[in-house]
Amino acid sequence: MPIIIHSKYKNKEEAILQLVADFFTKGNMIVKGSRNTIKSNFLGDEKVNIKFFQKPGLFKSIIYSFFRTTKAKRSFDYANYLINNHILTPFPIAYIENRNSLGLLKDSYYVSQQIDYDFTIRELIHDPLFPERNVILEQFAEFTFKMHEAKVNFLDHSPGNTLVVKKSSGQYEFYLIDLNRMNFKNLSIEERMDNFKKMWLSKTMVKAIAKTYAKLSSEPEDKLHAILLEKTTQFKRKITKKKYLKRKIGRK
Incomplete structure (x- = not known):
């Protein structure tokens, strides 16, 4: 399960992977959608969101595996672009892509800071x-x-x-x-x-x-x-x- 982590969170790789491994059994549900699910949990003392992108169909799996970046990677990259341009978004912590032995995308996760909004x-x-x-x-x-x-x-x-x-x-x-x-x-x-x-x-x-x-x-x-x-x-x-x-x- 390859993981890309923001430099500020490099020392928390094991804890981030554990959050993902526990996604379906732990954490608080925020959004339960037909394609994506979002939960909140704690990374140490910090509250974070984990967004789960379900396995796409075969055609989209091929597209996302070889021709287009995954939704999780785009979320991470775009959040970094926004922050670098002083536009607020929940801070991007990591993204994880789960692939099979052929390199085809199975599912993916995006982890970001929790924003307590009004x-x-x-x-x-x-x-x-x-x-x-x-x-x-x-x-x-x-x-x-x-x-x-x-x-x-x-x-x-x-x-x-x-x-x-x-x-x-x-x-x-x-x-x-x-x-x-x-x-x-x-x-x-x-x-x-x-x-x-x-x-x-x-x-x-x-x-x-x-x-x-x-x-x-x-x-x-x-x-x-x-x-x-x-x-x-x-x-x-x-x-x-x-x-x-x-x-x-x-x-x-």
Whole structure:
């Protein structure tokens, strides 16, 4: 079971491997998904998360073994990129890839620090009366601008994938999670606004984010507002249509 460990944790290899070996019998369940499972446990005195990526089908196993990096490796590499560019994410500790004798991927694990967060962007989206909502939105827009400036296109930039930590009144920190779908390039203003579309923003929120992003980017506010509103509306229509068709097919 090959393991890649961050240099800060080199002396804890045996303990990390033991956490992985005990994954199915110990630890606290955080997420039990059809493809991935996340548990928390302790590495010494430090609370950590272990994300288990289940064995892919044969075709994907071949792809991930010989043509594309695994989700665990991408999570680790992308977290290091974010941290090196001063973008917060749970600190990457290690990743482990379990392969068979032919080198085909069986399953993999990603280990990172646990973040004790206060809420996610999802709670903010669904509650118009959320405390300091506009302040958080402005700071979230700044956080996303900083991410874009670092050439990060986070393809899963959705409400549940940003953890929020309240530092004090009016001061918040944002941490990206679920990192394995990213690419890195200079983003046009269209692409930057498109990156917000999965946030399911209301018209009021679109206005607030466009205003803040315009100040940071020196782009006209009305231009950003128009693009962001269009991208958001198109995405909502697409998802709503997909759900409608799914319901219709389900009734037949």
